[in-house]
Amino acid sequence: MSGHTAPSLLLNDEQKMLSKTAHEFVRKRAPAARLRTFRDRKDEVGFSREIWKEMAQLGWLGLQIPHEYDGLGLGFFDLCIVLEESGRELMPEPFVSTLLLGAQALLLGGTGAQKKALLAGVAAGEKLVSVAYEERGSRDFRHVETVARASDDGFEITGEKIQVLDGHLVDAIIVSAATGGGAPTLFLVDSNAKGVTTTQQFRIDGQSSAIVRFENVAVALDSVVGELGKGAALLQTVFDRAAVGLAAHMLGASEQALADTLAYLKEREQFDVPIGSFQALQHRAVALYTEIALLRSVVLAAARVIDEQPEEVPRFACLAKALASETFLHVAKEAIQMHGGIGVTDEHDIGLYIKRAQATYMTFGEPSQHRRRWAELHGY
Amino acid sequence: MSGHTAPSLLLNDEQKMLSKTAHEFVRKRAPAARLRTFRDRKDEVGFSREIWKEMAQLGWLGLQIPHEYDGLGLGFFDLCIVLEESGRELMPEPFVSTLLLGAQALLLGGTGAQKKALLAGVAAGEKLVSVAYEERGSRDFRHVETVARASDDGFEITGEKIQVLDGHLVDAIIVSAATGGGAPTLFLVDSNAKGVTTTQQFRIDGQSSAIVRFENVAVALDSVVGELGKGAALLQTVFDRAAVGLAAHMLGASEQALADTLAYLKEREQFDVPIGSFQALQHRAVALYTEIALLRSVVLAAARVIDEQPEEVPRFACLAKALASETFLHVAKEAIQMHGGIGVTDEHDIGLYIKRAQATYMTFGEPSQHRRRWAELHGY
Amino acid sequence: MSDLNIFREEARAWIRENAPRSLWGTSGSGPFEGYWGGSKDLEADPDILGWRDRGIEKGWTAPSWPKEYGGGGLSVAHEQIIHEELKAIGVPRPIAGQGLAMFGPVLLQYGNDEQRAEHLPKIARGEVRWCQGYSEPNAGSDLANLQLRAERDGDEFVLNGQKVWTSHAHLSDWIYCLARTNPKAPKKQMGISILLADLGTPGITVRRIDLISGYSPFCETFFDDARVPAKNLVGELDEGWTIAKAILGHERSSIGRSIARQPGSAEREVVARARKHLGVGHGPIPDPLLRDEVAGLGMLEEAFHLTLARIEQSSKSGTPGPEGSISKIVGSELKQKRFELGMKVAGILGLGWEGPGFDDDDLEYTRDWLRSRATTIEGGSSEIQKNIVSKRVLGLPEGKK
């Protein structure tokens, strides 16, 4: 993509201001150290509902949600600005479940009624929505063992989903279940519906999640999201966006881990000099900086493309998520190594980054899966 | 392989002496700079017949050849000692064609008469033998387009082989050709036989090679090497040994390239200090040293295993060749980079190593092919 | 039959007769694997305690220590045979740990008779457990920068400062540590002494350190006007650095080896995880990229073990090569790669910290993966190892740092 055909990769003045404000908010209000607190008390929520509400009041949750649902009607690009900052402190708030999965599924496939019922609540920070798609027995979201059997006035869903992000906390769950012929369909299910049970799970990265079991859960015909039997294609489109949004989060996390490491390299002295004066570490730090600079270009482009060139989204989603996964994990490993002994202690924040890095690496496709899809998209 | 079950990886006193003598001989008589001379005058031989003869007189060509064919009757391990030293100066003499391909094919599959006709000559440095197996149309030696049609009193071979090492110089060629059902059989062909024509080829690495064409070349029944239709299995066994021998050569080349680079790092000054005092280069040099140390263990083990544990040869051949390929190419690239500008000039020897590295990388299987076979051998 | 061969038969017979069946196959029989003794970590298993007692009786808790100090009075060669025979059936040494493996030998070489008589028998009997006090917050890679102050006051030294990474300090009775006895020495390597301290001494407190993987045996040990008898000085005053370096060198060369488990085990472990998590019971791992990575790991593992074997064979033949210095670097990288790949094949099922939805094996594996990040840091970081190889093996000029 040459200079004059590349999408615009710059922030306008409002976006720069948004970035700055979000940066300050996150660094001040939502330090990564919170993750240990939530973990140690086995917090039933795992994040701060107040902070989520505050972000809603600042308009950040509704950035991309259309005016008609009380959002600001801006772009996915704007949302990514906030997501990037959320990554700096590894915020466990429900960005992925609600803004990247639930809201995108509704925006892309929801009926007017479904959107109306939920999107305004999402923008207001009052409603949480997640998508339940992971199963124990399958690593391919196109193949589901959860089934939705046609009933007199709708469907009955039975099955189990694992690691549903915020699954025990959300108001509504969009679940993939096999309908006639085995192809998945997405259904919008009220979390309080009879037959839905959740069990909280505890992951290394502190992202709230749950096992969600569906036992003959009755849903009406109008609970289908998108088209019957076409859930896989819709999910793929949702994942493409979610992957880009998550990549923005990972970009922020990588940047902060490097920033913390650079600060440590300048401050920590051994052999009577700052360890950052050792050339071997300098060159490795430059390698990290370089990877992050590439990642930044790619994330900005992918976010822009979601708003402006829908046909290019799959290509850029692969690119952004593959690079984000490799870069974040690499940065996180090097950050620990350069911190030395304290880097592996639980009390220092830098070790939290590798846990999020591993979790995000495994979410919405590993790099090799994205490279395979990229190759297919390029015809080889 | 734990300490007490690993094969012996040490040289005995005779072998140490052999290593030392060969080292001195190669460094003094056969400097890598010769490659440029042969290349620039388009030398029809591409190596020194005198040096080959001298090495024969020193007993080095017959180290592994049995007493009955005028060899010393020692092991493949001993041969690898000389091969390692030959690698230091990238010797283009016909080690691979004659000692690793031709002689091994005869030793493993030759009839008494075939061995008798050639092996003593090989040990004496008077006869050269090569194996012709590469074809333009196939990258799998099990599939050959050269055919051997049954005739009244034998076969008629027709086809073209490329990059036959020393193909234009050898006395006899062992060629793979498809017999009934398409399975390859190996035939021993006199180079002067009617219908054999050769065209010298010029490769980057200065290893002599040729296109060899067979046009209705008549061979007798007793020219079959090994069994009819079982050429592929025999070739695989030959390649396993050849891969280990070539890995020994690559080990020597890697060691010398690193040694030359270390010398340069100590001698070259920039910014008023030897560039070898820069930590980033130091750590990269240590990485090379480490890889070479691992390669040395693996090559010694593989060579020993050929002599003592035939059932383990495939595993160790994969291991040795895969590591040798990755290590040598990595060392060669870093050697140039650390030499800076003069590293890429034709007049400095260090640039010769990358050419040999690329050629040997591509010979007897690339690393990924060896890893695949390794996985198969380990049942996964 | 040589003396040693006869002894091997005797040792084998005695071990197989005396080691409780329940312990067979439970241990790699290394110096740090097994029951560490001491007054704080009480063991309940009667078989373990019985085996300890049989070992003490026989003098084989410390086979090569003099009998007067509770040892077996045997040669090092005899001791090695005992350990090999234990390893052959996977039985732990009767007692293991710092005291026997590290501190005892130091005291034998550098201590005085009074110190030996006081401390060694209690170690050999597993009554007193020792830990090591080396690193400090500002003395990690640059260990000689240590600042724990020991000031002479009459018949005592008064200790003030802090040690870190004092493994198992919370379970130990005594600590041997490096302290700065002369802060005015012209070089920081000078003015350091080795002192022994009872961890029950007033002013000494121990605080556990959790790692990113959770619980760990690491501690911080604080000294606040802790008074230690002057007779607890090992070796000469202000000349402890030489001893410390010797211990460190020993430690480094043993770490690489200690990382080495059964050859092929890393590869088999990852293959087993791939089969479990990819749902393929046999045959090729279906993802060719993963299969290639597993094979690469297997090859690295084999190359590492062959290199360890080569080092061992060379040192036995009296011509140790310089390759020993790389075993820590390669071993720790191998360990990290193993866990990285094992995590990769597990996908999201490797993301559990605790609790429902994750099985115990996966949870433990994930903790081990996190723990493995420390491997390239502890015991001399890879960077320090590379500096050492660069200077001592490759002869590259000392950087101005």
Added chain:
Amino acid sequence: MSDLNIFREEARAWIRENAPRSLWGTSGSGPFEGYWGGSKDLEADPDILGWRDRGIEKGWTAPSWPKEYGGGGLSVAHEQIIHEELKAIGVPRPIAGQGLAMFGPVLLQYGNDEQRAEHLPKIARGEVRWCQGYSEPNAGSDLANLQLRAERDGDEFVLNGQKVWTSHAHLSDWIYCLARTNPKAPKKQMGISILLADLGTPGITVRRIDLISGYSPFCETFFDDARVPAKNLVGELDEGWTIAKAILGHERSSIGRSIARQPGSAEREVVARARKHLGVGHGPIPDPLLRDEVAGLGMLEEAFHLTLARIEQSSKSGTPGPEGSISKIVGSELKQKRFELGMKVAGILGLGWEGPGFDDDDLEYTRDWLRSRATTIEGGSSEIQKNIVSKRVLGLPEGKK
């Protein structure tokens, strides 16, 4: 319509009318692509010479130079439009090379009127070709260590010493070079001056350098009591280093960009080679490992181009980010990876040096692969670039080296 837009239409029209059809699509239209002129490398193609003449006539060989010096008297913005319109149809600039791209701007900024009047018109008319004399055998990464001596003797400087990597010196008429005019200056960056020399001066000899890839435009240039008029000093005596640094900075930032070819071209090239050498005309590349590597290359390429675009957009908006400093590092790595992968897919058919059995494309590719090894060395090695980024961008403390 703005002035510039009107000018763009005029430029487009003029170029399409005047550029010979045979040259369309033949060039990336960069500053170094096309006919370099001079008295030694005579061009025979009448279309190229005709295009040169039309360019000279129009003043568009050097659009932004003053008219009095043979330029077009236009603004830099106008010049850029001309170059964009050339690029749009792939027509080379009427004249290209060092003189127009590098030396001319230096003379405009730092030279005096007499020097400008003497040299610039001949460059703008393509009559005199220039080369650059910077590096020396002992002044590569450490350029300030240069030793070419220039001693004042009356109205002349007497030059003794050697330059290396003087690209195209054998085809050039003049050289601008850095020389040491004061060997006693307290720092090595001081006492350096910029001097111009006619390569026909007695005592100057040029020797070509072959690379591992074979023929190259590089030369060594030797000075043996070569006498140069004192008026050939550019800028102040002994103060040439500042100018040299400015030129180098410009050069570095342009190298990364110059490596960048058409986005996606590296990936397409490797895919085409895979199809040719693996015998698959369409569909997936059958080897999943190779396919994965190709996709990785394609992703890196796209990320690189997006980063170049981001740098360009930032600099236009007046807030250039610090990322520019990495374009040389990434661009050169991308180039090397491309050729390494292209060689890998060719197998043994990539091993040809010349002659029978190898097709011309493969032979050229192999030479290009070898040539690519220099990419991370020339124009400031990757190591030097990393030092620069470490210090100036990351703010890491200067090592004591």
